[in-house]
Amino acid sequence: MTSSFDPSTFRWEGVEEKPYKEGGGWEGVTRFPLAARSGFEVRYFEIAPGGYSSLEKHEHPHVVIALRGRGRALVGREVVDLAPFDLVETPPLAPHRWVNAGDQPFGFLCTVAAERDRPQPLSEEELSALAADPETAPFIRRG
Numbered sequence: 324m325t326s327s328f329d330p331s332t333f334r335w336e337g338v339e340e341k342p343y344k345e346g347g348g349w350e351g352v353t354r355f356p357l358a359a360r361s362g363f364e365v366r367y368f369e370i371a372p373g374g375y376s377s378l379e380k381h382e383h384p385h386v387v388i389a390l391r392g393r394g395r396a397l398v399g400r401e402v403v404d405l406a407p408f409d410l411v412e413t414p415p416l417a418p419h420r421w422v423n424a425g426d427q428p429f430g431f432l433c434t435v436a437a438e439r440d441r442p443q444p445l446s447e448e449e450l451s452a453l454a455a456d457p458e459t460a461p462f463i464r465r466g
């Protein structure tokens with residue numbers, strides 16, 4: 324399978340936009356499934372300026388490679404700034420959230436296992452620990 328990339332629209336030919344996910348707690352996120360093979364899926368996500376993904380954790384890891392714009396991520400207890408081609412992995416059960424930190428779309432590739440557990444909300448203990456740290460506190464005030 325091949326699909327041409329159009330830099331003027333930052334989209335792949337024939338790849339449809341899908342809903343990000345059910346429920347709330349996120350804003351301005353779009354999802355583009357690029358490939359689904361036995362064992363893994365590659366998706367492209369884009370977060371509009373001011374937008375953010377859901378705050379969640381799960382057993383399955385993410386491998387994320389930024390492609391456009393500027394992002395900031397909560398990964399566990401760390402805050403990571405993301406520019407194009409930066410790489411970040413989320414370890415099992417690490418709380419995470421992706422935020423657009425610029426005024427252009429923030430886009431990234433995310434690879435996951437095809438069979439994976441559902442995202443879970445954070446525990447009260449995790450939320451209060453993140454709230455107590457001035458660097459991570461902004462991530463739990465959204466959504």
Ligand code: MN
Pocket residue numbers: 379380381385419442
């Ligand atoms: Mn996740």
